[in-house]
Amino acid sequence: MQIRFESSRKEVSQMNTEALRENFLVPDIFENDKINFVYTHYDRVMIGGAIPATKSLQLETYDALKANYFLERREIGIINIGGDGKITADGNTFEISKLGCVYVGKGTQEVTLSSNDPANPAVFYLLSSPAHQSYPARLFTKEDATPVTIGSMETSNHRTIYKYIHLDGIQSSQLVMGLTVLQTGSVWNTMPSHVHDRRMEAYCYFDVPQNQRILHLMGEPSETRHLWVADRQAIISPPWSVHSGCGTSNYSFIWGMAGENKDYTDMDAVAIADLK
Numbered sequence: 001m002q003i004r005f006e007s008s009r010k011e012v013s014q015m016n017t018e019a020l021r022e023n024f025l026v027p028d029i030f031e032n033d034k035i036n037f038v039y040t041h042y043d044r045v046m047i048g049g050a051i052p053a054t055k056s057l058q059l060e061t062y063d064a065l066k067a068n069y070f071l072e073r074r075e076i077g078i079i080n081i082g083g084d085g086k087i088t089a090d091g092n093t094f095e096i097s098k099l100g101c102v103y104v105g106k107g108t109q110e111v112t113l114s115s116n117d118p119a120n121p122a123v124f125y126l127l128s129s130p131a132h133q134s135y136p137a138r139l140f141t142k143e144d145a146t147p148v149t150i151g152s153m154e155t156s157n158h159r160t161i162y163k164y165i166h167l168d169g170i171q172s173s174q175l176v177m178g179l180t181v182l183q184t185g186s187v188w189n190t191m192p193s194h195v196h197d198r199r200m201e202a203y204c205y206f207d208v209p210q211n212q213r214i215l216h217l218m219g220e221p222s223e224t225r226h227l228w229v230a231d232r233q234a235i236i237s238p239p240w241s242v243h244s245g246c247g248t249s250n251y252s253f254i255w256g257m258a259g260e261n262k263d264y265t266d267m268d269a270v271a272i273a274d275l276k
């Protein structure tokens with residue numbers, strides 16, 4: 001498992017393209033018949049992917065966790081961006097379709113991921129953070145997520161936000177998670193932009209057409225940098241960084257956070273005119 005250490009604001013402002021990508025892009029987590037994770041030192045959030053293509057996959061512990069099983073001191077949010085699948089958590093089975101989310105809490109010993117049809121396997125995005133309290137495993141479909149549509153065609157940022165794990169949704173110890181779908185013709189996410197010093201964030205872009213890309217913006221508002229991101233790649237956003245993107249077509253992305261609070265609305269807005 002790859003480990004990503006933290007970088008300071010000053011270091012980031014001096015990084016070249018390669019260093020920015022090495023530190024903040026998570027390019028290869030989705031692989032057939034494997035669970036892959038990157039362990040970050042940003043609130044100790046782990047970013048992962050799993051495609052149970054020809055066999056079911058079991059969440060195993062890692063030496064870096066020094067835990068008897070993966071969720072001994074952690075919780076996990078799982079969103080399916082592929083075909084229909086199943087998640088079993090200590091004998092409880094959840095049927096999960098595309099854009100569905102399953103939360104599994106601390107203390108769950110066995111988590112198994114599987115696909116219903118090997119010809120169209122489930123593709124699971126995984127986000128895990130340390131947990132100090134146990135909450136029950138739950139499934140939310142995208143309809144359960146009380147979708148909210150914001151932005152407009154005029155500003156090319158018309159999009160629908162689905163919140164799954166947050167203060168008023170699925171309960172967790174500190175994990176917050178959901179996804180955003182851009183409407184056809186809209187390309188900007190999270191613009192106007194924001195920061196939240198209280199929480200780190202990770203984005204995983206998906207349904208990005210082949211040969212199209214997302215220009216993801218990061219860095220302090222007055223010192224922005226960019227990463228070119230392809231389909232099914234994730235990015236790490238430090239708590240002091242903006243996290244916003246513009247696509248060469250419309251697309252969707254999963255966002256997830258951990259840190260001081262679970263209040264989705266706790267954001268410090270950045271005026272567009274203040275971005276540099």
Ligand SMILES: O=C(O)C(=O)C[C@H](O)C(=O)CO
Pocket residue numbers: 159161179180189190191201243255264267
């Ligand atoms: O399109 C958006 O705006 C978002 O999806 C914003 C993210 O949800 C976010 O950054 C939450 O902190």
Ligand SMILES: [Zn+2]
Pocket residue numbers: 194195196201243267
């Ligand atoms: Zn944010």
